[in-house]
Amino acid sequence: MEMMALIAVAVFLFTYALIIDERIHRSVAAMLGAAIVVFIGVVPWEALLRHVDFGTIFLLLGMMIIVNTARGSGLFEYIAIRTAKLAKGSPIRVLILFAIVTAIVSAFLDNVTTVLLLTPMLLYVARVMNLNPIPFLVTEIFASNIGGAATLIGDPPNIMIASSAGLTFNEFIIHLAPIMVIDMVILLLMMYAIYGRSMKVNAEERQEMVRTLNNLDERAAITDRSLFNKSVAVIALVVSLFFIHDRIGEILNFVLPFVDPAMGLEPAEVALIGAAILLFWSRQSPEEIFEKIEWPALFFFGGLFIIVGALVETGIISSIAAVMIENVGSTGEAMFIVTWFAAIASAIVDNIPLTAAMIPLIHDLGATMDVYPLWWALSLGACLGGNGTAIGASANVVVIGIAEREGIDITFVDFLKVGMLVLFVTVAVGFGMLWLKFAM
Amino acid sequence: MKILVLIDGSKWSQKAALHAVEMAKRKDAEVVLFSVLDIMEAKAMAFNFCTQSGICDQLKGYEGRIWKDMQKSIEDDQNSIISRHRGEGVRCSSKIVEGSIREEILKEANSGEYGLIVMGAFGRSGKARISALLEQIGGAIKPPLLVVR
């Protein structure tokens, strides 16, 4: 057993190092690590099925299908052009509006897709206005991570936490969304304080921008009007189903008396039902849509679950939990440790692998304390910790990567300065609010 | 032969000019770049800007400035096309008139001087819809009309 534990730890550390460095594709690194622990029998088949969280994987899968189908309609380009036009030629309004739209879209769809689709338009607008695009881009990153933290489906760490702890969509809305609204306001104030002065333009430049943007026709972006309408309808349906997913039996029971009122749907089921409806209704070619599913991401999750599963199987996680329990006096103290550890660690490792490792630990702490507040502490730390460094969350990497391709350099250190400031302020505010709610 | 190219400031009309120059080389023809400016467009834009920005006290001034901008930008556009094709051995001239777009184009195109009219398939609003201009003038233009993309 000693040997097994040693190997599990070695594989874990080695894989996470590979993931941080990314010289090998992260999903390949995760699969390789998983292959090793499976091959030597640390994680037998029955345990493997238990450790791989299909709730997370199926939810991601369903949302990927919906988003990729909707993308074909030009929905996101439409949103981007509308947002740019709403700003009416004022750079600071562009910054604020794009931040808010990014946050809202990220709250319901995945962050990577959101920033992938909004960044080209943001760069275009910055170019038209002849302004330094960096303030817009970093604000977009922060907004995406804060928005994603607000809901169960907004950010992978939340999906993983919800699936494992059995939390509902509305619990996220109650406990996290208010924090994120306040953090957004603070973020915008901070960004205004830092970059506001560099964003002045005169009336003529304003007019030039309005004119250029008026030449862009948002309706021209809609390549498929009927698919556009169907996508909007299905996304709205899925989101409203999320709001009632745990009580759906009660509601269905009114119309269909044979449905058990106690029935509830898992978020993953809601996403896959939505995917099925959209595929059926839109008659898009399933081959094309399924091809666009980000399989590497799904295998990345699968591999991580198994590697962390090896730590659980060999008892490493429970020994760490035991040490923690001995040294932690109260729930509030545990919340403090979880929040800040998750925030700082996820700025370094990327929040997905960090959350994968933290979840079983918190389950183990449940033996002696109420872990319900700890889930929110973990979510807060993991999601907002992503803001700290250029590699803290996928959205950061994507935006900075796009910028680099377009010849705009956002260096690691430049980002770190602003990112760490945002991390500490937003996490501190969030922690304060959770503390007032659960530890007072 | 003379070839008339309709220029509206979009990238597609630049491409139309490209086609026309290529054709002119082969047919030893002359290219005329042609644009129509409609004052109503400047009025509409000024009005839009004023309702959006709330700065309305200088509406008249904006209209004038936009009108001047429109003239300047279409001149720039035509000049840049001409300079791009300078040295290719094609006679290339420009003509900008004011008035209603449809009527002015038809008047020019059907004057009997031209053996070919060239236009872009799309206007400034992008690639999703065919240029509205084509529907308006397509039937009434007498010479052959080349629609490029």
Place this chain on the structure above:
Amino acid sequence: MGYSSSLIQRKFKDIAGRRYDSILKDYREFMLADEEMFIPEIRSILVPLDLFVQDITDEALDVLSAYDATISLAYITDTEVIKLLEQALDSESTKEFQAKKEEYGQKLLKRIAAKLEERGFSTQTRMFVGHKGDDVVRMAKSHDMIALCRRYADGESTDVSVSPVVLRICQRVEIPALIY
């Protein structure tokens, strides 16, 4: 390039590299990119014919002669018309109609091909029953230019507008279109 910058590049490639390329392409769908500013060589020109297109005008031929291209003439009879006739008439009469129509088409194709060859064009001819819009769009994929008569697929209407089928073809093909 420092470690951090190459690290971000590696991560970007893994997370979003190829997806970003396809998204950029989508954006370019409504903004023309600089690399599109060239003219492909025109080697084959599609010229659809039907009952309403009797001839190719001299002006149009003059333009087409600028290209050293093969002209494919295609005479298309509408499937729907044949179906309708089959319902209205007995099969004998439909066959007769079809034979007449075919004869007319062959004659037209021959006449126009002869005219073209006289002017030094090389030609190909085809005749089939199909859809006047969809089939032309499909055939256009293997040609470099299309030349459409204003009256194509329009009937004997007297107004001066372009046939709606022609406008729709212009919208859907990805090659330059000459309307004559």
